[in-house]
Amino acid sequence: MxxxxxxxxxxxxxxxxxxxxxxxxxxxxxxxxxxxxxxxxxxxxxxxxxxxxxxxxxxxxxxxxxxxxxxxxxxxxxxxxxPVNAMDKRYQAIISTQNQLRLSTQVSVQQQSQALSDNFALWSHQMKTPLAALDLLLQVPPVDIKEARTEVKRVDRYVQMMLTYIKVNDVNRDLVLKPVPLTPLVKRVVRDLADLFIGKNLPVQVDPLPTVVTDTQWISFIFEQILTNAAKYTETGSVHVYAKGDAIVIADTGIGIAATDLPRLFEPGFSGYNGRMNQKASGLGLAMSQTIAEKLGLKLSVDSQVGVGTTVFLHLAQQTWKSE
Incomplete structure (x- = not known):
């Protein structure tokens, strides 16, 4: 009825x-x-x-x-x-399209959720090192305040990395594009990482760099990850930041990267031979940096030779610029 x-x-x-x-x-x-x-x-x-x-x-x-x-x-x-008429056919076509979009979105969300879970596990593993070191320092009196602060800074950097990772899919929403002088920006990043370089007595030379239109927060993160890696894997020598052609170059005299690892260097979770041997890497930093760089219209590339050093190129959209 x-x-x-x-x-x-x-x-x-x-x-x-x-x-x-x-x-x-x-x-x-x-x-x-x-x-x-x-x-x-x-x-x-x-x-x-x-x-x-x-x-x-x-x-x-x-x-x-x-x-x-x-x-x-x-x-x-x-x-x-x-369907019995044109109207029914049209409705079913609309429903079919929406269903495909829903399934596509569902798969994308599941992939992002899985990636977040996997990368969080990697990040948690990386966090254990400074926390264990800090715990050990606090157990042995007198407490080495300098070393304790170094480990606290490492923890803070890892926390900031995970917060950045959570926001990385919404980079466009958080973008504030404006002319950014790169020389003071890179020098500020170097100062923030001073404990890493001072601990190894590594000099960092920053040559005059251009002013580019970009987002201060996100490009700072890229430089921070590259310079952090340079400090991690360089025991002697120096780090040099300069402009060349269409790129900002960060060159170190560290242990270098195996040729077999270079093609996978920007894959999430890939830490390579160096990361596995030194237990210092989660494989997130460079992958996130490449994702952010692409959203900013930039691109990262790496050239390296084992035992000689690594050179990272941050290719800019501008072909010519005026140095500061």
């Missing part, structure tokens, strides 16, 4: 039109002073034609409605009734 009531409501316009035709017909018969039997004859003849049509329409509509009602939520498209 509920289905039939739904059909009556769906065909409300038809009932209104039939009622208007009946009223008009009755009015004409009354005004023309025709016998009332003429109205009855018209009703009978009309019913004889309309009743089979309405019965077929009701049957078709109710069949389609019940099929839709019985459609499972898990896979509705494969169980939907066949």
């Amino acid at each position: 509920h289905d039939f009531v739904a059909y009556l409501k769906a065909r409300m316009l038809v009932w209104i039109i039939l009622l208007l035709v009946l009223i008009i017909s009755a009015g004409i018969i009354f005004l023309e002073d025709l016998p009332f039997i003429a109205l009855l004859d018209g009703l009978v003849i009309g019913a004889a034609f309309l009743l089979p049509i309405l019965t077929f329409d009701a049957y078709r509509w109710l069949t389609q409605y019940r099929q839709l009602t019985a459609t499972p939520e898990e896979d509705p498209l494969s169980h939907m009734p066949a």
Whole structure:
């Protein structure tokens, strides 16, 4: 009964039109002073034609409605009734498109969730090193305040890395593009990492760099990751930051990167031979830096030779610039 009531409501316009035709017909018969039997004859003849049509329409509509009602939520498209007109076809096409978008979004969200879970596990493993070192320092009196502060700074950098990772998919929302002088920016990053360089007595030379239109926060993160890696894997020698061609170059005299590791250097979670041997890397920093660089219209590339050093190129969109 509920289905039939739904059909009556769906065909409300038809009932209104039939009622208007009946009223008009009755009015004409009354005004023309025709016998009332003429109205009855018209009703009978009309019913004889309309009743089979309405019965077929009701049957078709109710069949389609019940099929839709019985459609499972898990896979509705494969169980939907066949369209009977152009409107039905259009609705089903819209539903199919939206369903594909929903599935695509669902897969993307699942992949992001899995990536977050995997990278969080890597980050947690990386966090254990400074926390263990800090715990050991606090257990052996007198406490080495300088070393303790160094480990606290390492923890802070790792926390900031994870906060940045959480926001990295929404870089565009957080962008503030403006002319940024790179020389003071890089020098500020070097000062923030001073404990790493001073601890190894590594000099850092920063040559005059250009002013570029970019986002201060995100490009600072890129330089921080590159310079942190330079400090981690350089025991003797120096680090040199300078402009060359279309790129900002960060060159160190560290242990270098194996040629077999270079093609995978920007893959999330890939730490390479150096990271596995030294237990110093989660494989997140460079992957995040490359993602951010691409969103800024930049690109990272690396050239390295084992035992000689590593050179990282941050390629800028500008081909020419004015140095500071």
